[in-house]
Amino acid sequence: MIYSKAGPVLIAINPFKDTQIYGRDVIASYRQKTAGSPHVYTIADTAYNEMMRDEVNQSIIISGESGAGKTETAKIAMQYLAALGGGSNAGIEHEILQTSCILEAFGNSKTSRNDNSSRFGKFIEIHFSTSGKICGAKIQTSVTIAASLMGCRAEDLMLALSTRKIVAGKDSISKKLTLQQANDTRDALAKFLYAGLFDWLVEQINKSLAVGKQCTGRSINLLDIYGFESFKKNSFEQFCINYANERLQQHFNRHLFKLEQEVLFSLLL
Numbered sequence: 728m729i730y731s732k733a734g735p736v737l738i739a740i741n742p743f744k745d746t747q748i749y750g751r752d753v754i755a756s757y758r759q760k761t762a763g764s765p766h767v768y769t770i771a772d773t774a775y776n777e778m779m780r781d782e783v784n785q786s787i788i789i790s791g792e793s794g795a796g797k798t799e800t801a802k803i804a805m806q807y808l809a810a811l812g813g814g815s816n817a818g819i820e821h822e823i824l825q826t827s828c829i830l831e832a833f834g835n836s837k838t839s840r841n842d843n844s845s846r847f848g849k850f851i852e853i854h855f856s857t858s859g860k861i862c863g864a865k866i867q868t869s870v871t872i873a874a875s876l877m878g879c880r881a882e883d884l885m886l887a888l889s890t891r892k893i894v895a896g897k898d899s900i901s902k903k904l905t906l907q908q909a910n911d912t913r914d915a916l917a918k919f920l921y922a923g924l925f926d927w928l929v930e931q932i933n934k935s936l937a938v939g940k941q942c943t944g945r946s947i948n949l950l951d952i953y954g955f956e957s958f959k960k961n962s963f964e965q966f967c968i969n970y971a972n973e974r975l976q977q978h979f980n981r982h983l984f985k986l987e988q989e990v991l992f993s994l995l996l
């Protein structure tokens with residue numbers, strides 16, 4: 728899980744799906760108009776206005792189970808912010824929006840719940856100038872997927888994948904792995920290499936989105952992680968994904984109860 732150093736947390740709702748987006752103001756607006764869901768534009772707008780008015784960084788956490796529409800919501804929020812903060816740095820807002828296509832091409836795959844399911848968590852910081860124009864962005868990801876280039880001899884690789892070296896004192900013994908163990912080692916290596924490739928890709932994107940000199944240090948951060956999953960056959964990947972979602976929910980519950988307490992105390996005083 729990636730937590731931002733930023734101030735208030737805003738969570739919004741995809742107008743077409745069941746994605747939840749919560750937030751300081753949203754929670755207040757929930758109380759006032761429970762009939763209506765907080766719209767993603769409202770959340771993005773509130774984040775932008777509060778960042779400009781109070782000079783405090785904002786975070787938008789997008790949560791929901793797999794297929795709920797988190798990634799699409801994140802893109803809608805980014806489009807809205809790009810429309811609000813476009814114009815200062817020729818085309819940077821356009822570049823930020825284009826990053827989704829590249830990351831999804833490498834980091835998404837089809838599951839039984841979602842044809843375009845994110846296999847990585849994305850945390851994007853959008854930086855603004857004093858006049859409120861977008862001047863740069865930075866992406867951080869956590870990958871659960873896998874593969875790429877190595878630079879070693881094929882025979883060495885085959886040996887490394889099919890045997891285990893046991894070192895006892897000065898002696899070392901090579902033990903052959905079973906077929907299942909060799910397959911697992913191969914898969915683990917592929918995952919490691921793919922993660923390396925994905926990290927490299929994100930690094931290149933970040934270089935091209937590098938924060939400009941006129942930035943104020945103010946940012947709006949968007950967190951879009953892989954949603955809760957439960958398949959017929961679940962693996963360690965689902966364990967990690969669901970654990971991350973549980974922690975996110977816990978974060979929200981704490982945040983919500985803290986706000987409820989504040990309201991209660993203000994009524995009592």
Ligand SMILES: Nc1ncnc2c1ncn2[C@@H]1O[C@H](COP(=O)(O)OP(=O)(O)OP(=O)(O)O)[C@@H](O)[C@H]1O
Binds near residue numbers: 793
């Ligand atoms: N606002 C929307 N308008 C139209 N279709 C949408 C919208 N939001 C989501 N969808 C549809 O639902 C699908 C799943 O949405 P999305 O990939 O955003 O889900 P997710 O919550 O990010 O899932 P995961 O956790 O598996 O990555 C999209 O591919 C799209 O077909």
